[in-house]
Amino acid sequence: MPTPKLHFSRAEFDARIAKTRQQMQQRGIDLLIVSDPSNMNWLTGYDGWSFYVHQCVILPLEGEPFWFGRGQDANGALRTCFMQPENIIGYPDHYVQSTERHPMDYLSAQLSDRKLDKGIIGVEMDNYWFSAAAYRALQSHLPNASFQDATALVNWQRAVKSEAELTLMRQAGKVVGRMHERIVEKVEVGMRKCDLVADIYDAALRYDPAIGAGGDYPALVPLLPSGADASAPHLTWDDQQMKSGEGTFFEIAGVVKRYHCPLSRTVFLGKPTQTFIDAEKAVLEGMDAGLEMARAGNTCEDVALAFFKVLKKYGITKDNRTGYPIGVSYPPDWGERTMSLRPGDKTVLQENMTFHFMTGLWMEDWGFEITESIRIGTDGPECLADVPRKMVVKD
Amino acid sequence: MPTPKLHFSRAEFDARIAKTRQQMQQRGIDLLIVSDPSNMNWLTGYDGWSFYVHQCVILPLEGEPFWFGRGQDANGALRTCFMQPENIIGYPDHYVQSTERHPMDYLSAQLSDRKLDKGIIGVEMDNYWFSAAAYRALQSHLPNASFQDATALVNWQRAVKSEAELTLMRQAGKVVGRMHERIVEKVEVGMRKCDLVADIYDAALRYDPAIGAGGDYPALVPLLPSGADASAPHLTWDDQQMKSGEGTFFEIAGVVKRYHCPLSRTVFLGKPTQTFIDAEKAVLEGMDAGLEMARAGNTCEDVALAFFKVLKKYGITKDNRTGYPIGVSYPPDWGERTMSLRPGDKTVLQENMTFHFMTGLWMEDWGFEITESIRIGTDGPECLADVPRKMVVKD
Numbered sequence: 001m002p003t004p005k006l007h008f009s010r011a012e013f014d015a016r017i018a019k020t021r022q023q024m025q026q027r028g029i030d031l032l033i034v035s036d037p038s039n040m041n042w043l044t045g046y047d048g049w050s051f052y053v054h055q056c057v058i059l060p061l062e063g064e065p066f067w068f069g070r071g072q073d074a075n076g077a078l079r080t081c082f083m084q085p086e087n088i089i090g091y092p093d094h095y096v097q098s099t100e101r102h103p104m105d106y107l108s109a110q111l112s113d114r115k116l117d118k119g120i121i122g123v124e125m126d127n128y129w130f131s132a133a134a135y136r137a138l139q140s141h142l143p144n145a146s147f148q149d150a151t152a153l154v155n156w157q158r159a160v161k162s163e164a165e166l167t168l169m170r171q172a173g174k175v176v177g178r179m180h181e182r183i184v185e186k187v188e189v190g191m192r193k194c195d196l197v198a199d200i201y202d203a204a205l206r207y208d209p210a211i212g213a214g215g216d217y218p219a220l221v222p223l224l225p226s227g228a229d230a231s232a233p234h235l236t237w238d239d240q241q242m243k244s245g246e247g248t249f250f251e252i253a254g255v256v257k258r259y260h261c262p263l264s265r266t267v268f269l270g271k272p273t274q275t276f277i278d279a280e281k282a283v284l285e286g287m288d289a290g291l292e293m294a295r296a297g298n299t300c301e302d303v304a305l306a307f308f309k310v311l312k313k314y315g316i317t318k319d320n321r322t323g324y325p326i327g328v329s330y331p332p333d334w335g336e337r338t339m340s341l342r343p344g345d346k347t348v349l350q351e352n353m354t355f356h357f358m359t360g361l362w363m364e365d366w367g368f369e370i371t372e373s374i375r376i377g378t379d380g381p382e383c384l385a386d387v388p389r390k391m392v393v394k395d
Numbered sequence: 396m397p398t399p400k401l402h403f404s405r406a407e408f409d410a411r412i413a414k415t416r417q418q419m420q421q422r423g424i425d426l427l428i429v430s431d432p433s434n435m436n437w438l439t440g441y442d443g444w445s446f447y448v449h450q451c452v453i454l455p456l457e458g459e460p461f462w463f464g465r466g467q468d469a470n471g472a473l474r475t476c477f478m479q480p481e482n483i484i485g486y487p488d489h490y491v492q493s494t495e496r497h498p499m500d501y502l503s504a505q506l507s508d509r510k511l512d513k514g515i516i517g518v519e520m521d522n523y524w525f526s527a528a529a530y531r532a533l534q535s536h537l538p539n540a541s542f543q544d545a546t547a548l549v550n551w552q553r554a555v556k557s558e559a560e561l562t563l564m565r566q567a568g569k570v571v572g573r574m575h576e577r578i579v580e581k582v583e584v585g586m587r588k589c590d591l592v593a594d595i596y597d598a599a600l601r602y603d604p605a606i607g608a609g610g611d612y613p614a615l616v617p618l619l620p621s622g623a624d625a626s627a628p629h630l631t632w633d634d635q636q637m638k639s640g641e642g643t644f645f646e647i648a649g650v651v652k653r654y655h656c657p658l659s660r661t662v663f664l665g666k667p668t669q670t671f672i673d674a675e676k677a678v679l680e681g682m683d684a685g686l687e688m689a690r691a692g693n694t695c696e697d698v699a700l701a702f703f704k705v706l707k708k709y710g711i712t713k714d715n716r717t718g719y720p721i722g723v724s725y726p727p728d729w730g731e732r733t734m735s736l737r738p739g740d741k742t743v744l745q746e747n748m749t750f751h752f753m754t755g756l757w758m759e760d761w762g763f764e765i766t767e768s769i770r771i772g773t774d775g776p777e778c779l780a781d782v783p784r785k786m787v788v789k790d
Contacts, residue, residue: 002623005633049615050629052523052728072715072757076627093715094739097732099547102521126497126528128447133521133546135530151528152494192602194609201596207587207634214589214634220444221612228397232471234445238400239602239609320467320488331726333447337492344489362467 002079006045007257008164013082016043019157021061029148030119031111032059033138035130037330039154040067041258044083048076051129051330053096054103060116068107070096104134108141117142122150128332155338158327161352165259165327166375169354172261173373173385174211175254179203180265180387187394189244189269193237197222200252216255219334223251230367233360244270247391249360249369253334254385260326260334261384262356264369267392278314279361279368280391286310287359287372287389290322290341294357294374294381300345307359308343316361323357326373349376354384397474401440402652403559408477411438414552416456424543425514426506427454428533430525432725434549435462436653439478443471446524446725448491449498455511463502465491499529503536512537517545523727550733553722556747560654560722561770564749567656568768568780569606570649574598575660575782582789584639584664588632592617595647611650614729618646625762628755639665642786644755644764648729649780655721655729656779657751659764662787673709674756674763675786681705682754682767682784685717685736689752689769689776695740702754703738711756718752721768744771749779 006013020043024032034057040046044057044065055069064087067077071090078088091106111117123138124130126149139147161169182203187196200222207214225235227246242248246269253262268276290307304322311318323341326334334356339347341355353376360369370389374381401408415438419427429452435441439452439460450464459482462472466485473483486501506512518533519525521544534542556564577598582591595617602609620630622641637643641664648657663671685702699717706713718736721729729751734742736750748771755764765784769776 047631048627048629049618049631049727052615052730072628075757076630079624079627079630094737096716097719097730097735123527125531126526128523128526130527131521131523132518132525132527132530133544135527136520149528192609194600194602194611198597198600201600202593205589205593205596207589214587216589217616217631220447223444229474232443232474233467234443235471235474236442236444236612321491324492332444335447335492340492342489362470 001085004045004079004081006082007168008045010082012162012164013043013045016157017059017065020059020154023153023157024061024122027122027148028120029122029150030061031116032122032150032153033124034059034154035124036127036154037129038328041330042158042328043154044081046077047080047258048073050076054134056107058116068110102133102137104137105141108138111142118144120148121145122148122153124151125149126151152338155336158336159325159338159353160350161327161354161375166352168256168259169261169327169384171211171213171256172254172259175204175215175256176252176261176263177254177385177387178208179252179254180250180263183250183265183267184392187242187267187269189242191242192239193224193242194239196224196242197237204252204254213256216258218253218255219260219329219331220253224248225367228365231362231365233362233367242269247272247276247366247368249367251360251369258328258330260329261373262326262334262371263373263385263387264360264371265387265392266368266370267394269394272391272393275366276368276391280370282311282314282316283359283361283368283370284389287357287370290357290359291372291374291381294349294376296349296351296376296378298349300339300341300347300349301343303357304341304343304345318361322359323355326354326356351376351378396480399440399474399476401477402563403440405477407557407559408438408440411552412454412460415454415549418548418552419454419456419517422517422543423515424517424545425456426511427517427545427548428519429454429549430519431522431549432524433723436725437553437723438549439476441472442475442653443468445471449529451502453511463505497528497532499532500536503533506537513539515543516540517543517548519546520544521546547733550731553731554720554733554748555745556722556749556770561747563651563654564656564722564779566606566608566651567649567654570599570610570651571647571656571658572649572780572782573603574647574649575645575658578645578660578662579787582637582662582664584637586637587634588619588637589634591619591637592632599647599649608651611653613648613650614655614724614726615648619643620762623760626757626760628757628762637664642667642671642761642763644762646755646764653723653725655724656768657721657729657766658768658780658782659755659766660782660787661763661765662789664789667786667788670761671763671786675765677706677709677711678754678756678763678765679784682752682765685752685754686767686769686776689744689771691744691746691771691773693744695734695736695742695744696738698752699736699738699740713756717754718750721749721751746771746773
């Protein structure tokens with residue numbers, strides 16, 4: 001049997017599981033079906049690009065969790081999860097993308113065999129990887145169970161980071177710093193977007209002895225829309241040339257062992273317009289005000305309101321949230337999908353929570369992003385990366 | 396208003412929609428909710444990394460489809476979809492990852508306003524992007540509608556490729572050829588995996604005048620497990636060094652404007668073991684037998700059985716499918732999730748269907764992949780890439 005490569009101590013996994021079970025008990029959940037790959041990784045170490053087929057981690061209130069997935073991916077689970085081989089369950093390949101049978105049919109039988117088919121089962125109802133069909137299959141095959149929505153139950157346990165996690169996120173912060181340095185060095189009028197993305201990946205991935213790690217893939221590909229296209233926050237690149245007189249934001253993340261440090265900067269090629277100069281001033285001042293509030297004991301809303309107040313002073317309305325928690329992640333999103341930095345979110349900030357303070361502006365015909373990833377401290381935030389906080393202007 | 400950048404003629408989009416509506420009518424579906432980003436792109440042109448929030452294309456039996464998504468992403472829809480601005484519907488940001496309201500609540504109200512809240516609504520029940528919670532929200536807010544499972548309804552319409560699509564896939568074939576050339580050039584003992592991945596991305600992305608395109612992001616990141624890890628088909632890279640005496644498969648794709656050409660090759664560093672020499676012989680002979688059957692009029696099963704028959708002769712059992720259709724795609728999967736090249740799949744092959752003939756072997760302590768992406772012709776297949784079909788051995 002292969003020895004699994006774990007990035008955290010067994011004690012840390014035990015603590016994560018204990019925390020999760022405590023929450024399950026509070027909610028009366030007997031068994032948790034965890035479909036989110038980030039949650040699967042955090043609970044067991046499981047790592048692999050296999051989430052395009054049905055898979056999950058099953059967490060009972062006692063004993064080891066077990067991994068459930070496609071037979072051929074069980075080999076990956078043996079190599080990345082801490083559990084004993086008997087707790088790695090693969091389903092036969094004819095369940096994959098079949099119109100006649102569903103992997104959750106097979107899981108139901110496995111749960112019955114283990115007498116885990118009763119009581120209250122928590123499922124991640126609003127997760128990408130728990131489809132309506134998966135839910136229907138479980139409901140029809142587990143008549144003795146009832147289901148409770150456990151969306152984000154595990155995600156919430158991930159909010160406060162351990163020292164070992166913070167070490168990886170600080171490494172990721174160095175990686176994203178290197179990526180932004182590369183952009184400043186390479187970007188110029190006439191350069192094709194796709195070529196610049198090749199440079200960004202190069203800086204994101206190569207092993208750096210000064211960091212002690214190579215880069216991992218980001219949960220979102222680099223976003224770098226220019227000019228009026230930057231009003232659309234999620235356009236990806238094309239193979240067209242960069243133009244003079246346009247602003248481009250770069251929303252990218254450094255990633256080490258699936259831990260993310262996102263960070264955005266804006267580059268203006270040529271002489272910046274007054275709009276960009278004003279946006280920079282407003283965002284930087286607003287960010288300072290927000291960072292001032294980003295400390296243990298304050299709330300998510302406090303950070304957002306401080307930022308929005310400054311924007312308002314400058315006549316800018318931002319009608320979307322201004323940040324979200326970050327950490328271990330898989331596509332399609334590097335956010336943790338729990339709290340948000342937005343008015344109305346009264347979640348109290350705790351030490352070692354980590355956020356992407358997403359102060360981006362996407363206006364009718366331009367966009368501007370200067371952001372920071374931060375760790376909440378007792379006296380204020382720690383910026384996880386060290387990248388000059390300003391608009392880059394290149395003639 | 397921005398002029399959308401479309402990669403296909405309006406006539407082609409009209410034909411796609413007509414085909415899809417014909418299928419809807421056959422099944423008695425009045426309205427189709429399309430959550431799969433690949434299907435959204437194919438029907439309307441929509442392109443953006445916004446699938447981490449709820450979004451969809453709504454296709455009634457008459458009139459333009461409409462795009463539904465997050466308010467800030469409507470700017471992206473205006474730039475990439477052919478529809479009129481009034482058919483681009485954004486929902487307010489406080490619906491994003493809220494525990495109190497669901498974007499499908501908002502969609503339901505929009506459908507009611509348009510009197511589309513009755514009859515039979517098709518939904519993609521087993522799609523990553525249609526969660527159990529999304530379904531529950533629609534059910535509770537649309538009491539006058541009934542729902543039908545329309546998983547893969549649009550995917551099936553995508554199976555036969557147009558000439559314009561094939562042009563992009565052949566470009567993607569040239570890109571993946573360039574990627575494999577780069578691997579052969581760069582790979583060596585002592586090289587770190589992450590550095591090799593940087594080289595692979597470089598070859599995948601940079602604009603090439605000889606191809607006439609730059610590269611787009613793949614729906615799966617490069618997979619390149621070595622040695623015993625190659626028994627696990629979906630492990631991603633780390634920052635460790637390549638070793639002598641190990642085989643590594645490279646499962647990668649060239650991508651142009653979201654159209655994929657996947658292709659795998661295996662590299663052995665040092666003197667190949669008899670296992671690898673035997674695997675190469677079996678796979679190449681089996682692949683020839685499978686390709687011989689890959690022509691219009693034969694079935695998916697015919698290709699698989701021809702391949703498996705040769706493997707069996709060599710004492711190799713492959714217990715998973717040996718291919719799937721390919722084309723336009725978004726993470727997490729570059730397969731189309733309709734037919735499979737496997738025993739029992741009697742789907743008749745048609746001219747201009749395209750497949751990844753996935754002849755990979757993932758055994759207990761090794762893995763081997765030499766694959767081809769093919770277009771089904773009337774007299775036999777066209778290989779979409781031109782990469783030497785052999786194991787690469789580097790000392």
